[in-house]
Amino acid sequence: MKRKITLKINGKIYSHEVEPRMLLIHYLREIAGFTGPHVGCETSLCGACTVSVDGKAVKSCTMFAVQADAREVLTIEGLATDGKLSSIQEAFWNEHALQCGFCTPGMIMASRQLLERNPHPTEPEIRHGLEGNLCRCTGYQHIVNAVQAAAKAGA
Amino acid sequence: MATTITQTESLVGKRIRRKEDPRLITGTATYVEDIQMPGMHHAAILRSPHAAARIRSIDIQKALSHPGVVAVFTGADVEGVGPVPCGASLPGLRVPAHSVLARDRVYFVGHPVAVVVATDRYIAADALDLIEVDYEPAQAVADPEKALEPGAPAVHPEWPDNIAFTYHQQGGEPDQAFAQAEVVVKQRMTSQRLIPTAMETRGVVAEYRGVEKQLTLYSSTQIPHLMRTLVAQMLGLAENRLRVITPEVGGGFGSKLNVYAEEALMGFVAMKIGKPVKWIESRRENFQCTIHGRGHVDYYEIAAKKDGTVLGLKLKLIQDLGAYHQLLTPAIPTLSVLMMPGLYKFRNVSADIVGVFTNCVPTDAYRGAGRPEATHGVERMMDLLAAELRMDPAELRLKNFIGADEFPYATATGLSYDSGDYAAPLKKAMEVADYNGLRQEQAKAREAGRLMGIGIATYGEICAFGPSPATPAGGWESATVKIEPSGQVTVMTGTSPHGQGEETTFAQIVADELGVPLDDVVVIHGDTAIVQYGIGTFGSRATAVGGPALFYALQSLKEKIRKFGEVLLESDDVTFSGGLCICNKSGRTVELAKVAGASYRALKLPPNTEPGLVATYFWEPPNFAFPFGAHIVVTEVDRDTGQVEVKRYVAVDDCGRIINPLLVEGQIHGGVIQGLGQALYEQAVYDENGQLVTGELTDYAIPKATMAPRIETDHTVTPSPVNPLGVKGVGEAGTIGCSPAVVNSVVDALSSFGVRHIDMPLTPEKLWRLMQAGGRA
Numbered sequence: 001m002k003r004k005i006t007l008k009i010n011g012k013i014y015s016h017e018v019e020p021r022m023l024l025i026h027y028l029r030e031i032a033g034f035t036g037p038h039v040g041c042e043t044s045l046c047g048a049c050t051v052s053v054d055g056k057a058v059k060s061c062t063m064f065a066v067q068a069d070a071r072e073v074l075t076i077e078g079l080a081t082d083g084k085l086s087s088i089q090e091a092f093w094n095e096h097a098l099q100c101g102f103c104t105p106g107m108i109m110a111s112r113q114l115l116e117r118n119p120h121p122t123e124p125e126i127r128h129g130l131e132g133n134l135c136r137c138t139g140y141q142h143i144v145n146a147v148q149a150a151a152k153a154g155a
Numbered sequence: 156m157a158t159t160i161t162q163t164e165s166l167v168g169k170r171i172r173r174k175e176d177p178r179l180i181t182g183t184a185t186y187v188e189d190i191q192m193p194g195m196h197h198a199a200i201l202r203s204p205h206a207a208a209r210i211r212s213i214d215i216q217k218a219l220s221h222p223g224v225v226a227v228f229t230g231a232d233v234e235g236v237g238p239v240p241c242g243a244s245l246p247g248l249r250v251p252a253h254s255v256l257a258r259d260r261v262y263f264v265g266h267p268v269a270v271v272v273a274t275d276r277y278i279a280a281d282a283l284d285l286i287e288v289d290y291e292p293a294q295a296v297a298d299p300e301k302a303l304e305p306g307a308p309a310v311h312p313e314w315p316d317n318i319a320f321t322y323h324q325q326g327g328e329p330d331q332a333f334a335q336a337e338v339v340v341k342q343r344m345t346s347q348r349l350i351p352t353a354m355e356t357r358g359v360v361a362e363y364r365g366v367e368k369q370l371t372l373y374s375s376t377q378i379p380h381l382m383r384t385l386v387a388q389m390l391g392l393a394e395n396r397l398r399v400i401t402p403e404v405g406g407g408f409g410s411k412l413n414v415y416a417e418e419a420l421m422g423f424v425a426m427k428i429g430k431p432v433k434w435i436e437s438r439r440e441n442f443q444c445t446i447h448g449r450g451h452v453d454y455y456e457i458a459a460k461k462d463g464t465v466l467g468l469k470l471k472l473i474q475d476l477g478a479y480h481q482l483l484t485p486a487i488p489t490l491s492v493l494m495m496p497g498l499y500k501f502r503n504v505s506a507d508i509v510g511v512f513t514n515c516v517p518t519d520a521y522r523g524a525g526r527p528e529a530t531h532g533v534e535r536m537m538d539l540l541a542a543e544l545r546m547d548p549a550e551l552r553l554k555n556f557i558g559a560d561e562f563p564y565a566t567a568t569g570l571s572y573d574s575g576d577y578a579a580p581l582k583k584a585m586e587v588a589d590y591n592g593l594r595q596e597q598a599k600a601r602e603a604g605r606l607m608g609i610g611i612a613t614y615g616e617i618c619a620f621g622p623s624p625a626t627p628a629g630g631w632e633s634a635t636v637k638i639e640p641s642g643q644v645t646v647m648t649g650t651s652p653h654g655q656g657e658e659t660t661f662a663q664i665v666a667d668e669l670g671v672p673l674d675d676v677v678v679i680h681g682d683t684a685i686v687q688y689g690i691g692t693f694g695s696r697a698t699a700v701g702g703p704a705l706f707y708a709l710q711s712l713k714e715k716i717r718k719f720g721e722v723l724l725e726s727d728d729v730t731f732s733g734g735l736c737i738c739n740k741s742g743r744t745v746e747l748a749k750v751a752g753a754s755y756r757a758l759k760l761p762p763n764t765e766p767g768l769v770a771t772y773f774w775e776p777p778n779f780a781f782p783f784g785a786h787i788v789v790t791e792v793d794r795d796t797g798q799v800e801v802k803r804y805v806a807v808d809d810c811g812r813i814i815n816p817l818l819v820e821g822q823i824h825g826g827v828i829q830g831l832g833q834a835l836y837e838q839a840v841y842d843e844n845g846q847l848v849t850g851e852l853t854d855y856a857i858p859k860a861t862m863a864p865r866i867e868t869d870h871t872v873t874p875s876p877v878n879p880l881g882v883k884g885v886g887e888a889g890t891i892g893c894s895p896a897v898v899n900s901v902v903d904a905l906s907s908f909g910v911r912h913i914d915m916p917l918t919p920e921k922l923w924r925l926m927q928a929g930g931r932a
Contacts, residue, residue, distance in 0.1 A: 035189035036182020040354050041438040045852040076182035089180045093172050096817045100654030101179030102354040102405030127860040136354050136406050137654050139828030140860040142821055
């Protein structure tokens with residue numbers, strides 16, 4: 001029943017036999033060992049599991065691992081290069097855009113896509129762009145501030 | 156000898172970004188679900204689909220023979236496991252037996268019935284479907300007022316009615332005050348059931364080493380030490396054979412201030428199968444089985460003179476308890492009673508609580524825990540009184556505040572408010588919001604047919620829990636400070652931060668006291684094998700009670716450092732300041748790292764002094780602390796749709812001295828938006844059969860980024876005299892101030908329809924219907 005998948009995660013090739021029903025988030029976390037993306041709801045509402053698949057932000061709890069075969073996945077662990085944080089990570093830190101941190105990996109990945117599509121978003125555009133990612137701690141204001149700061153820094 | 160004394164800049168009071176964050180923004184933090192162990196098994200729990208039913212039989216054979224399943228346990232297997240604990244006690248309290256797995260009956264939807272253990276999480280989930288339970292459904296009751304009616308189904312058939320307790324508290328002469336009153340206003344109001352919804356659900360990993368008789372539980376909790384004491388009792392383990400570790404915890408808001416069935420259950424499973432086991436709560440389980448908050452029906456009466464002077468306040472409080480008592484369930488409404496007078500000079504109050512069992516998941520502490528309900532009550536009543544007297548709500552409040560010169564103030568409910576200047580934040584908020592300008596704008600808006608509202612709420616809250624005699628499990632907090640031989644500092648706090656940022660704020664305190672760089676301080680928490688006993692993080696207590704414990708531990712260390720400095724500088728006149736021991740006669744100095752090294756090398760010890768630089772302090776607070784503040788909210792209601800738009804939100808809070816303004820802002824923002832969730836969006840809905848209708852995030856609306864307004868924050872600073880840091884606590888303030896401010900604003904917006912009161916949440920449908928009915932609900 002198991003199927004072999006080969007994909008690139010954060011720049012490296014991974015190859016495993018997986019059950020067709022295995023969700024991408026479970027593959028990333030439990031097989032490939034990337035526990036940065038989190039499971040918050042299993043219903044694609046909270047966005048804590050957001051990763052990038054072929055450059056598009058995807059809620060990895062609603063995608064099967066086999067659907068990621070031959071694709072390129074970027075998780076939060078792949079954002080910093082040579083120990084240097086990306087400007088969005090840096091902005092989240094500076095602006096206190098996180099408290100418990102559970103939603104943060106998904107929130108950062110969603111922010112990254114938002115800024116790729118719209119490098120200078122207005123506040124309503126930021127809030128709209130992050131509507132698929134829930135945070136229960138911050139009230140979102142510092143997250144919005146962080147995205148604005150990252151935009152200014154040219155993320 | 157020339158000496159340069161480097162006076163390090165004070166870090167307390169600075170906006171410092173958090174030490175916690177690098178691991179969290181890189182995805183390298185470890186939450187419970189991230190833990191993997193060799194041979195680890197996965198548990199899944201079968202839960203009742205019925206709110207009330209007798210279990211005729213359970214057949215586990217098919218599940219047991221499913222490939223990959225190693226064990227299935229039911230209620231009959233766990234008879235040796237003690238009951239899920241309730242730490243609260245009230246006179247005459249009925250405490251139902253609360254087994255970790257259902258025995259012969261289920262009492263709410265989601266009640267755990269069986270646990271499957273398998274080699275893989277998918278197999279465990281599959282096997283749940285293979286367990287056959289024969290239920291005989293019974294009539295359920297989910298509404299607390301219906302549960303009080305004669306002939307209501309008995310939630311616990313062993314008792315004739317659903318009353319778990321009644322509780323009366325009185326101060327002054329309320330009947331006399333009401334008899335003398337010139338105005339009495341009455342209002343029924345509800346504070347609806349809410350689902351805390353921490354983004355990380357609960358989870359447990361249990362590992363048992365049989366030869367050592369040593370059980371380790373990794374749990375997403377706010378109270379590792381209390382959990383260790385209580386779970387050890389449940390499992391019949393020696394307390395020192397149980398280690399509880401809280402790895403990264405993804406939010407709690409009170410929902411993890413508890414000991415749940417699953418913690419003991421996973422310990423039991425690990426001991427039975429001899430392998431590590433992991434259980435991670437699904438979101439649906441989280442909504443069905445983790446405690447809910449609020450759940451009040453309140454009947455208020457306020458008595459006043461015609462000039463607005465308040466005379467008395469009465470409350471009948473019906474508390475929906477759910478089917479069982481969790482750790483603090485019955486105690487929560489008593490906190491509402493303590494805080495019912497709010498910031499005002501009510502000398503005559505009375506309150507009667509009825510705690511009611513329903514076929515729902517238990518209620519317990521959720522951000523604010525009893526105080527949001529109380530503040531909502533008194534602040535709504537002040538607005539109702541203002542409307543009755545045609546007074547400005549700000550003027551009515553300013554008239555009745557406890558005066559700044561009246562502290563400490565003994566309330567009619569038996570508390571001693573520590574310090575305050577209650578008019579100050581209200582005046583500041585009015586200035587920031589331009590209150591008079593807003594009223595003019597409102598008059599114009601009304602002329603133009605727009606429904607603009609201005610809402611004020613002021614709040615006081617009891618926090619920094621708390622003096623031990625007033626708490627169920629001790630209200631002190633602990634800290635150990637170790638200065639390592641090379642001079643770096645390790646702090647072990649008995650609090651259990653999970654987002655609040657004490658790894659940073661505590662390091663700021665240490666850096667100031669010892670004159671060391673922030674980076675030289677590491678704060679450790681949440682491991683009972685490493686950290687001395689502590690109480691935990693809840694009730695806005697971590698900085699307000701854990702902070703002073705740290706402060707006093709540092710004071711005793713500083714004295715010890717000074718003594719070692721005397722030895723090293725061969726002087727009897729030495730002070731320790733800015734990281735240096737200084738001989739006041741010669742001006743010679745020795746730095747902390749050298750003193751630390753010498754203290755462990757111990758070639759020469761000061762008189763009556765042990766080697767090393769380690770100090771532990773358990774601090775017992777002499778009183779609670781009472782933060783306060785004022786929120787002003789401008790709303791506009793869409794006449795056609797009933798949609799509420801928050802146009803402005805001004806929050807002026809006084810949480811005493813501020814350690815880190817950046818983090819305090821974060822707490823206020825998050826708290827306000829949780830309060831806004833209650834005011835506008837959230838409600839846990841059970842149908843008449845006790846089914847949880849809002850069982851997923853699809854149906855339960857926590858605020859999204861688009862639903863949250865920008866908040867303008869400001870502060871007044873009134874230090875608390877209760878502790879040496881002057882801090883008061885800020886974790887719950889935003890939530891407590893928000894819901895009445897929003898509802899007052901929307902009621903104000905709809906006042907032209909004759910609307911006096913609206914129960915939360917203020918959904919568009921509810922407001923639209925009110926407008927269609929001309930203000931009559």
